[in-house]
Amino acid sequence: MTIKDVAEFSGVSVSTVSRVLNQHPDVSEVVRGRVMDAVRELHYVPNNSARDLVKTRTDAIGVVVRGAENPFFTPVIRSIENAAEDAGYEMVLHQIQSGAGELEAAAALARSKRLNGLILLGGCYDYTPEQTAALGVPFVCCTYTNRFGRLDPASYSSVSIDDRAEAYRAVQLLLSRGHRAIAVLLDSVSDRSISQLRYQGYCEALRDAGVALDPALVAETVEFEMPAAYERTRRLLAEGPAFSALFAIADSMAIAAMKALSDAGRRVPEDCSVIAIDGIEMSRYTVPTLTTLIQPAETIGAQAVGILAEVLAGRGGSRHLRLETTLRPGGTLGAAETDRKAR
Amino acid sequence: MTIKDVAEFSGVSVSTVSRVLNQHPDVSEVVRGRVMDAVRELHYVPNNSARDLVKTRTDAIGVVVRGAENPFFTPVIRSIENAAEDAGYEMVLHQIQSGAGELEAAAALARSKRLNGLILLGGCYDYTPEQTAALGVPFVCCTYTNRFGRLDPASYSSVSIDDRAEAYRAVQLLLSRGHRAIAVLLDSVSDRSISQLRYQGYCEALRDAGVALDPALVAETVEFEMPAAYERTRRLLAEGPAFSALFAIADSMAIAAMKALSDAGRRVPEDCSVIAIDGIEMSRYTVPTLTTLIQPAETIGAQAVGILAEVLAGRGGSRHLRLETTLRPGGTLGAAETDRKAR
DNA sequence: AACGTTCCCGGTAACGTTCCCGGTATCGTT
DNA sequence: AACGATACCGGGAACGTTACCGGGAACGTT
Numbered sequence: 062m063t064i065k066d067v068a069e070f071s072g073v074s075v076s077t078v079s080r081v082l083n084q085h086p087d088v089s090e091v092v093r094g095r096v097m098d099a100v101r102e103l104h105y106v107p108n109n110s111a112r113d114l115v116k117t118r119t120d121a122i123g124v125v126v127r128g129a130e131n132p133f134f135t136p137v138i139r140s141i142e143n144a145a146e147d148a149g150y151e152m153v154l155h156q157i158q159s160g161a162g163e164l165e166a167a168a169a170l171a172r173s174k175r176l177n178g179l180i181l182l183g184g185c186y187d188y189t190p191e192q193t194a195a196l197g198v199p200f201v202c203c204t205y206t207n208r209f210g211r212l213d214p215a216s217y218s219s220v221s222i223d224d225r226a227e228a229y230r231a232v233q234l235l236l237s238r239g240h241r242a243i244a245v246l247l248d249s250v251s252d253r254s255i256s257q258l259r260y261q262g263y264c265e266a267l268r269d270a271g272v273a274l275d276p277a278l279v280a281e282t283v284e285f286e287m288p289a290a291y292e293r294t295r296r297l298l299a300e301g302p303a304f305s306a307l308f309a310i311a312d313s314m315a316i317a318a319m320k321a322l323s324d325a326g327r328r329v330p331e332d333c334s335v336i337a338i339d340g341i342e343m344s345r346y347t348v349p350t351l352t353t354l355i356q357p358a359e360t361i362g363a364q365a366v367g368i369l370a371e372v373l374a375g376r377g378g379s380r381h382l383r384l385e386t387t388l389r390p391g392g393t394l395g396a397a398e399t400d401r402k403a404r
Numbered sequence: 405m406t407i408k409d410v411a412e413f414s415g416v417s418v419s420t421v422s423r424v425l426n427q428h429p430d431v432s433e434v435v436r437g438r439v440m441d442a443v444r445e446l447h448y449v450p451n452n453s454a455r456d457l458v459k460t461r462t463d464a465i466g467v468v469v470r471g472a473e474n475p476f477f478t479p480v481i482r483s484i485e486n487a488a489e490d491a492g493y494e495m496v497l498h499q500i501q502s503g504a505g506e507l508e509a510a511a512a513l514a515r516s517k518r519l520n521g522l523i524l525l526g527g528c529y530d531y532t533p534e535q536t537a538a539l540g541v542p543f544v545c546c547t548y549t550n551r552f553g554r555l556d557p558a559s560y561s562s563v564s565i566d567d568r569a570e571a572y573r574a575v576q577l578l579l580s581r582g583h584r585a586i587a588v589l590l591d592s593v594s595d596r597s598i599s600q601l602r603y604q605g606y607c608e609a610l611r612d613a614g615v616a617l618d619p620a621l622v623a624e625t626v627e628f629e630m631p632a633a634y635e636r637t638r639r640l641l642a643e644g645p646a647f648s649a650l651f652a653i654a655d656s657m658a659i660a661a662m663k664a665l666s667d668a669g670r671r672v673p674e675d676c677s678v679i680a681i682d683g684i685e686m687s688r689y690t691v692p693t694l695t696t697l698i699q700p701a702e703t704i705g706a707q708a709v710g711i712l713a714e715v716l717a718g719r720g721g722s723r724h725l726r727l728e729t730t731l732r733p734g735g736t737l738g739a740a741e742t743d744r745k746a747r
Numbered sequence: 748a749a750c751g752t753t754c755c756c757g758g759t760a761a762c763g764t765t766c767c768c769g770g771t772a773t774c775g776t777t
Numbered sequence: 778a779a780c781g782a783t784a785c786c787g788g789g790a791a792c793g794t795t796a797c798c799g800g801g802a803a804c805g806t807t
Contacts, residue, residue, distance in 0.1 A: 076786070108762085114794085
C-alpha cells in the first residue's frame with residue numbers, strides 16, 4: 062500500500078511513480094499508463110504525512126473561529142472552504158473558546174501542522190505587535206477587530222464590514238422613522254470587539270440625532286447565545302423603561318428578542334420596531350421578516366482567502382478590505398408617530 | 405526549530421527530547437527540566453507530519469457530513485468534537501456533496517490522512533457489503549440509514565433515533581387531535597433516506613388510523629434548503645387540497661413552512677397545526693414555539709465517538725444504538741374540531 | 748570483589764515521500 | 778562514425794520524528 066508496492070507492481074522505480082503521481086512531464090505515456098493501472102489495481106492512496114514532511118508547505122490554511130455557534134459564520138466558512146479549494150488549498154477548521162492564550166495555541170497548531178496561513182474569524186485578539194509577529198504565520202482577519210488599535214495595520218490584512226458605520230446606519234433608520242427611545246441588544250462589550258464597534262455606531266447615531274443615551278436601554282448579555290438574548294430582552298421589558306424600537310447587534314439576537322417581545326404581548330412592528338445586522342438565513346423566516354443589514358458573507362470569505370493567497374504567493378502586502386451591507390427591508394420596521402396616533 | 409535544535413540547545417540527544425515530549429518515564433527530572441526550558445526558549449513545536457509518519461495511527465477521526473447546511477448537525481458535530489477530544493482524538497471535518505462516489509473519496513481521504521476511523525453523518529450510502537468492506541476504515545453511522553438493508557448490520561455500527569417510529573409518533577399526535585387532512589413536507593425521498601423513513605412513519609400512522617393517504621398532500625422538495633421548503637409549501641397552499649395540519653420531517657423545513665403559512669394568511673395553530681422532528685435551536689424562537697420531537701443531538705454525537713473508540717480499541721463489535729426523542733410541546737398544535745367550531 | 752539490576756541516556760534504523768543528480772537509450776547532426 | 782542533445786528513468790539523500798537496542802553509571806547483593 063506504499064509507493065514502493067506500486068513501483069514493484071508496475072516494474073518501475075519509486076521515483077517514476079512519484080513523477081506520475083505529481084504530473085511531472087518527464088515520463089512516457091506507456092509508463093504513465095502502467096503506473097496508473099497499478100495505482101487503481103492496488104487501491105493505492107498516497108500518505109499525506111510523508112508528503113507533507115518532505116515538502117515545506119502543506120497547501121492548507123487554517124480557519125480559527127471564535128464563537129462558531131453564530132449562524133452567520135456558516136456561509137462564511139463554507140465560502141472560505143470553496144475559495145480555498147479553488148485556490149488549491151485545503152481548509153482546516155479550528156474552534157477556540159473565548160479566552161487568553163488561544164491565539165498562541167492556534168499558531169502552535171498552525172506550525173505543528175505546517176499550515177501555510179491562518180484566517181482569524183470573528184474574534185478580538187488584542188495583542189501587541191510583537192506578539193502578533195511572533196505568531197510566525199501569515200494571517201488575515203475576518204469579521205474581526207484590531208481592538209485598541211494595538212496592531213500595526215501594516216502587519217496584517219483584514220476583510221469585514223465597517224461595523225461602526227453599519228450600526229450607525231441601522232440606528233439612523235430607526236431615528237428617521239421617528240423613534241427616540243431605542244434600545245440596543247448586544248453581547249459583552251468587554252469581550253467582543255464587534256459588539257463594541259456596533260455599540261459605538263449606536264451611540265454616535267443617537268448623539269448626532271441629539272438623542273440622549275439612556276443607559277437603562279442598553280441591554281448587554283454576558284454571552285452571545287440566544288437564550289441569553291431572550292432572557293435579557295425579557296428583563297428589559299419587565300424592568301426597563303419603555304422603548305419603541307430595538308437595535309440588535311446580530312440577527313440571532315434579534316430573533317430571540319422578537320420571541321421575548323411576542324411572549325410579553327408586544328407586537329412587531331406595531332409596538333416595537335426591530336432592526337439588526339448580519340443577514341442570516343433564518344432571519345428571512347421570522348414573522349414578520351426581520352429588517353436587517355445583510356453582510357456579504359460569501360464575498361467576505363472568498364476575499365479573505367484571496368488576500369491570504371496573495372500574501373502566500375509572495376506578492377501583495379497588507380490590505381484592509383471594507384465591504385458594504387445591503388439593507389433588506391423586512392416587516393419589522395414601523396413608524397413611531399403613526400404608532401402613537403393609532404392607539 | 406526541529407527536535408535536533410532542541411537537543412543541541414539543551415545538550416542532550418534527540419531521543420531524550422522525544423522522550424520528554426512524549427512523557428516517557430525513563431528520563432531524570434533535571435534533564436526533563438532542561439529540555440522543557442529549551443522547548444519554551446526556542447518556541448519549538450513538534451512537526452505533526454513527521455510524528456504521524458512514524459506512528460501508524462494518527463489519533464484522528466474523520467467526520468464526513470452530507471448536508472452540513474442542516475442546522476441540526478451543528479450541535480452533533482460540536483459534541484463529536486468534544487467527545488473526541490476527551491477520548492484523545494482529534495476531529496477532522498469533511499463535507500461532501502450528495503452524489504455517488506463520495507464515500508470512496510472520503511475513505512481515500514481517511515487513508516491518505518491516516519485517520520483512525522470515520523463517522524458518517526447524515527446521509528444515505530446504499531452500498532453493497534463488499535463496497536463497504538473495501539473502505540478499509542472502521543466507521544459508525546450517525547443519523548444515517550442502511551437503505552434497502554443492503555449493509556450487513558454486523559459489518560458496521562450506527563447511532564440514531566428510530567426515524568420511522570418517531571415520525572409515526574408525530575403524526576399520531578396530529579391524528580389524536582382530530583386532524584385527518586394532514587400534509588407532509590419532506591425533501592427528496594429518492595436521495596435522502598432519513599426523509600424516506602420519516603415519510604414511511606407518516607404513511608403508517610395514517611394507515612393505522614384508517615385515514616387514506618392523499619398524494620396531493622405529500623409535498624416533496626428536491627433539496628433540503630429552506631427556500632425550497634418555503635416555495636413548496638406556498639405551492640401546496642395555492643394549488644393543493646385543504647389541510648388542517650402539517651408534518652414537516654425537519655424543524656428547518658417546518659420553520660420555512662410556517663413562514664409560507666403566515667404569508668398566505670393562515671394562522672398557526674388556529675388554521676393549521678404544525679409538528680416536526682429535530683429540535684434545532686431556532687425552533688424555540690418561532691412564534692408560536694414549534695412543537696417538535698427533539699433529537700438528543702449531544703448524546704448522538706458522544707455515543708458515536710464512544711462506539712468508534714471502542715471499535716478502535718479492539719473491543720466491542722458492531723452496535724446499533726437507537727435513541728429516543730423528547731416531545732417539546734410548543735404552540736403549533738391545535739385541535740381540528742374546535743377549530744372548525746370556532747369558525 | 749564480582750555480579751546482577753535498575754536507571755538513564757545516545758545511536759540509529761525506520762516511516763513514505765519528493766527531489767536532485769546522474770545515467771542510459773534514442774535520435775538527429777555534422 | 779562520433780558527438781551533443783533530448784527524453785526518460787533509477788538511485789539515494791533528505792524531511793522530522795519515534796522506537797528499538799545497546800551501553801554505561803550507580804547501587805545493592807552475595
